[in-house]
Amino acid sequence: MAAKRDIAKRHRVIIVGAGFGGLWAARHLKGAPVDIILIDQRNHHLFQPLLYQVATASLAPSEVAWPIRSMLHDRKDITTMLGTVVGVDPAGRTVRLADGSAVSYDTLILATGARHSYFGHDEWEAVAPGLKTVEDATALRSHILLAFEEAERETDPVRQQALLTFVIVGAGPTGVELAGTIADLAHDTLPRDFRTIDTHETRVLLLEAGPRVLNGYADSLSDYAKRALEKLGVEVRLDAPVTQIEHGAVTVGGQRVAAQTVIWAAGVRASPAAEWLGVPADRNGRIIVEPDLSIPGHPEIFAVGDTIAVQMPDGPPVPGIAPAAKQEGRFVAETIHRRLSGASGPHAFRYHHQGSLAQIGKRKAVADFGWLKLRGAAAWWLWGIAHIYFLVGVRSRLSVALTWLWIYTRNQRSARLITQAEDKAAVD
Amino acid sequence: MAAKRDIAKRHRVIIVGAGFGGLWAARHLKGAPVDIILIDQRNHHLFQPLLYQVATASLAPSEVAWPIRSMLHDRKDITTMLGTVVGVDPAGRTVRLADGSAVSYDTLILATGARHSYFGHDEWEAVAPGLKTVEDATALRSHILLAFEEAERETDPVRQQALLTFVIVGAGPTGVELAGTIADLAHDTLPRDFRTIDTHETRVLLLEAGPRVLNGYADSLSDYAKRALEKLGVEVRLDAPVTQIEHGAVTVGGQRVAAQTVIWAAGVRASPAAEWLGVPADRNGRIIVEPDLSIPGHPEIFAVGDTIAVQMPDGPPVPGIAPAAKQEGRFVAETIHRRLSGASGPHAFRYHHQGSLAQIGKRKAVADFGWLKLRGAAAWWLWGIAHIYFLVGVRSRLSVALTWLWIYTRNQRSARLITQAEDKAAVD
Numbered sequence: 001m002a003a004k005r006d007i008a009k010r011h012r013v014i015i016v017g018a019g020f021g022g023l024w025a026a027r028h029l030k031g032a033p034v035d036i037i038l039i040d041q042r043n044h045h046l047f048q049p050l051l052y053q054v055a056t057a058s059l060a061p062s063e064v065a066w067p068i069r070s071m072l073h074d075r076k077d078i079t080t081m082l083g084t085v086v087g088v089d090p091a092g093r094t095v096r097l098a099d100g101s102a103v104s105y106d107t108l109i110l111a112t113g114a115r116h117s118y119f120g121h122d123e124w125e126a127v128a129p130g131l132k133t134v135e136d137a138t139a140l141r142s143h144i145l146l147a148f149e150e151a152e153r154e155t156d157p158v159r160q161q162a163l164l165t166f167v168i169v170g171a172g173p174t175g176v177e178l179a180g181t182i183a184d185l186a187h188d189t190l191p192r193d194f195r196t197i198d199t200h201e202t203r204v205l206l207l208e209a210g211p212r213v214l215n216g217y218a219d220s221l222s223d224y225a226k227r228a229l230e231k232l233g234v235e236v237r238l239d240a241p242v243t244q245i246e247h248g249a250v251t252v253g254g255q256r257v258a259a260q261t262v263i264w265a266a267g268v269r270a271s272p273a274a275e276w277l278g279v280p281a282d283r284n285g286r287i288i289v290e291p292d293l294s295i296p297g298h299p300e301i302f303a304v305g306d307t308i309a310v311q312m313p314d315g316p317p318v319p320g321i322a323p324a325a326k327q328e329g330r331f332v333a334e335t336i337h338r339r340l341s342g343a344s345g346p347h348a349f350r351y352h353h354q355g356s357l358a359q360i361g362k363r364k365a366v367a368d369f370g371w372l373k374l375r376g377a378a379a380w381w382l383w384g385i386a387h388i389y390f391l392v393g394v395r396s397r398l399s400v401a402l403t404w405l406w407i408y409t410r411n412q413r414s415a416r417l418i419t420q421a422e423d424k425a426a427v428d
Numbered sequence: 429m430a431a432k433r434d435i436a437k438r439h440r441v442i443i444v445g446a447g448f449g450g451l452w453a454a455r456h457l458k459g460a461p462v463d464i465i466l467i468d469q470r471n472h473h474l475f476q477p478l479l480y481q482v483a484t485a486s487l488a489p490s491e492v493a494w495p496i497r498s499m500l501h502d503r504k505d506i507t508t509m510l511g512t513v514v515g516v517d518p519a520g521r522t523v524r525l526a527d528g529s530a531v532s533y534d535t536l537i538l539a540t541g542a543r544h545s546y547f548g549h550d551e552w553e554a555v556a557p558g559l560k561t562v563e564d565a566t567a568l569r570s571h572i573l574l575a576f577e578e579a580e581r582e583t584d585p586v587r588q589q590a591l592l593t594f595v596i597v598g599a600g601p602t603g604v605e606l607a608g609t610i611a612d613l614a615h616d617t618l619p620r621d622f623r624t625i626d627t628h629e630t631r632v633l634l635l636e637a638g639p640r641v642l643n644g645y646a647d648s649l650s651d652y653a654k655r656a657l658e659k660l661g662v663e664v665r666l667d668a669p670v671t672q673i674e675h676g677a678v679t680v681g682g683q684r685v686a687a688q689t690v691i692w693a694a695g696v697r698a699s700p701a702a703e704w705l706g707v708p709a710d711r712n713g714r715i716i717v718e719p720d721l722s723i724p725g726h727p728e729i730f731a732v733g734d735t736i737a738v739q740m741p742d743g744p745p746v747p748g749i750a751p752a753a754k755q756e757g758r759f760v761a762e763t764i765h766r767r768l769s770g771a772s773g774p775h776a777f778r779y780h781h782q783g784s785l786a787q788i789g790k791r792k793a794v795a796d797f798g799w800l801k802l803r804g805a806a807a808w809w810l811w812g813i814a815h816i817y818f819l820v821g822v823r824s825r826l827s828v829a830l831t832w833l834w835i836y837t838r839n840q841r842s843a844r845l846i847t848q849a850e851d852k853a854a855v856d
Contacts, residue, residue: 043573043846060488067844069621079623082577082846134847145471149510193497195507395834395842399827406823414823416495418471418510419562 010035011340014095014105016085018045018068020322021305022111024329026078032337036077037103041084043067046134049322050387052174054137056181057416058407061134063400066392088276090298107300109332110273114306117269117284124245128169128262142418147260148190151197162258164202167250169242170266171208173358176225178263179206180361183232188411204234207252209241217356221366224375228364270307282309291348293332304328310349318351327351357383438463439768442523442533444513446473446496448750449733450539452757454506460765464505465531469512471495474562477750478815480602482565484609485844486835489562491828494820516704518726535728537760538701542734545697545712552673556597556690570846575688576618579625590686592630595678597670598694599636601786604653606691607634608789611660616839632662635680637669645784649794652803656792698735710737719776721760732756738777746779755779785811
């Protein structure tokens with residue numbers, strides 16, 4: 001089987017990671033005189049802003065994840081590679097893969113994202129999983145649905161209450177969205193399905209170490225979000241750092257709360273890209289990049305997205321959200337265009353904050369555009385329309401619109417599947 | 429938390445298994461003076477006739493599986509229980525669950541289905557998986573998609589050919605549908621996505637120990653199916669029993685074929701219900717039931733679906749297909765209605781064969797109604813319409829119709845996700 005074409009001749013750009021940052025870099029390199037190798041350890045690009053809807057049985061995984069190859073199949077300049085990068089050799093200009101092979105580059109873009117951070121309590125990860133991958137989401141979905149199943153069969157009321165208690169640690173957008181959606185699931189979707197338990201009695205607890213929910217939004221929206229969550233039946237506790245998490249319980253404010261389900265939405269840590277390169281990072285492991293997003297001392301290496309820390313000269317740090325990663329990916333692509341066309345001179349990234357949107361529950365959301373602040377039903381419709389717009393492809397948009405229509409009108413969440421590894425499938 | 433109602437008073441029917449047989453029994457028990465407990469080890473009913481489309485990345489799991497509770501939530505007489513039955517005590521009239529608990533019944537309906545059978549070669553299961561559960565399908569989907577990914581990176585042409593060789597053992601409906609759909613996937617969906625390999629060169633081999641494909645269909649349709657598969661590029665070998673399967677290779681006709689993917693679609697074995705009861709079974713483990721589908725010596729225990737063998741007095745054995753299980757489930761429900769209303773006298777199950785439908789590939793199918801035989805595009809449209817009709821709920825029908833429209837018009841299969849347990853997620 002002969003290779004279809006020779007990719008060894010032109011300037012080669014390797015992009016590691018096909019999240020928003022890496023994918024937008026690849027898109028905006030279109031037309032540049034380069035060959036691109038896009039390496040990811042998954043075969044799919046994941047629309048992380050809606051991943052919590054997979055975890056709460058609202059959407060199917062294939063509605064928020066798309067094969068990378070398929071998204072880029074018209075781009076003959078891009079070769080997609082499924083593989084795990086484990087290191088970079090900046091001197092030899094190669095990246096090393098887990099299978100021992102190496103691939104050389106002329107320009108490297110690291111877009112390797114972030115994972116959860118447990119602030120030094122790595123042992124909490126096993127009992128308080130976070131939400132970053134499709135597998136995280138389907139495992140959490142099974143865990144949540146199994147808690148209701150076990151409660152239905154439990155005869156000890158104390159144990160039953162623990163099974164019906166869901167604790168979310170961290171009241172950023174993901175924590176707020178998870179708490180609100182679990183409350184909707186318990187109060188709108190499930191009640192008719194159970195006979196022994198009343199799922200209205202489900203307890204959802206949102207714990208936040210800081211003084212407010214949705215930190216970064218306008219105060220008025222944070223206040224609204226808290227009240228809206230409480231209206232949905234979520235208990236919100238502010239200034240409430242978690243001091244201990246163990247199997248089946250979380251300790252907060254000196255009080256031990258029995259809970260079968262604890263979800264971590266409190267912090268992230270950058271991928272080990274800084275360690276690969278041996279360059280300075282901030283305390284969350286994020287590379288401190290140059291103004292043009294290149295690595296100090298290595299103008300041929302760029303990094304974008306959640307794996308870097310960027311401070312605007314006149315503003316707050318760039319937030320770890322999808323629009324920021326897209327802008328950074330695009331900026332790096334434009335920088336490469338410029339360099340290869342011979343342009344020189346300083347060129348610095350500038351972040352344009354387009355606004356923040358978070359769903360709280362059915363017909364409840366907040367939108368903060370700075371000049372315009374919306375909340376309630378108006379913000380919720382805007383949230384829905386914006387997210388459908390941002391999905392990839394007409395089919396996904398139709399499919400998600402259809403799914404949401406069913407949830408909205410009939411409270412039916414069709415993705416309520418408990419699936420798991422075969423050896424765990426037999427519950428008792 | 430108080431129980432919503434007391435379920436201990438009325439005649440209690442336990443149904444084990446929420447496949448077609450068990451679910452149809454539950455549906456047709458509506459209005460009977462009974463309380464029903466429906467026990468399944470999964471939380472979802474699975475539309476098995478389309479499971480191969482999950483394995484081949486055409487449909488999402490949630491398009492062919494629905495939460496059992498949700499399907500039955502209007503039936504206050506039914507309590508759904510997630511649990512694994514591990515035994516029956518006919519004398520004490522209880523079923524035993526894996527957690528050690530027991531539930532008592534007045535009438536028992538066993539609808540526990542079947543698993544793969546490797547004809548004494550259980551060691552083949554690990555290297556030639558079959559297709560019975562959602563987990564089977566998503567694991568097979570990952571396996572198939574990974575084979576293409578690995579082939580793209582493989583430099584040894586012999587190894588590359590093995591990665592691009594897919595062997596399906598057994599040319600019944602599932603084998604035919606898998607072979608045709610994998611050929612469509614390789615020839616229509618994937619070619620534009622890869623750079624190093626030409627997925628048109630994918631080899632799909634369908635092996636059948638008997639003399640024809642689609643045994644049970646009219647000869648003319650079997651012949652057509654074979655030719656149609658060959659037109660799709662599938663190599664069909666008849667009278668070709670497999671003598672050995674090992675990791676990466678299958679031996680047939682004394683010849684060893686290197687193949688990364690071997691799929692088992694050759695035989696099933698009934699669940700161990702016959703062993704639970706200590707009653708006679710045929711060589712496939714299927715209980716030989718009375719004409720009214722009760723267990724010999726136990727008129728209060730019925731069995732339906734793939735777990736039983738039924739011979740019509742004047743015809744062939746009842747086939748192990750969804751319509752047969754549904755008819756049996758309905759028949760048993762009607763028998764229970766009759767008994768509880770005091771009717772007596774003999775009452776024997778009669779199977780009405782409504783016809784057989786199998787898809788081969790895009791615009792290619794066969795339909796055999798006895799009085800009417802269709803093939804090609806007409807049969808394919810009929811197949812599509814019939815299967816959409818049989819799906820559960822308007823939303824699933826719209827969703828599957830939309831998905832199929834995309835596959836039909838654009839060759840896009842959106843469910844191409846490689847997902848797996850976290851510890852295996854990092855491919856090298």
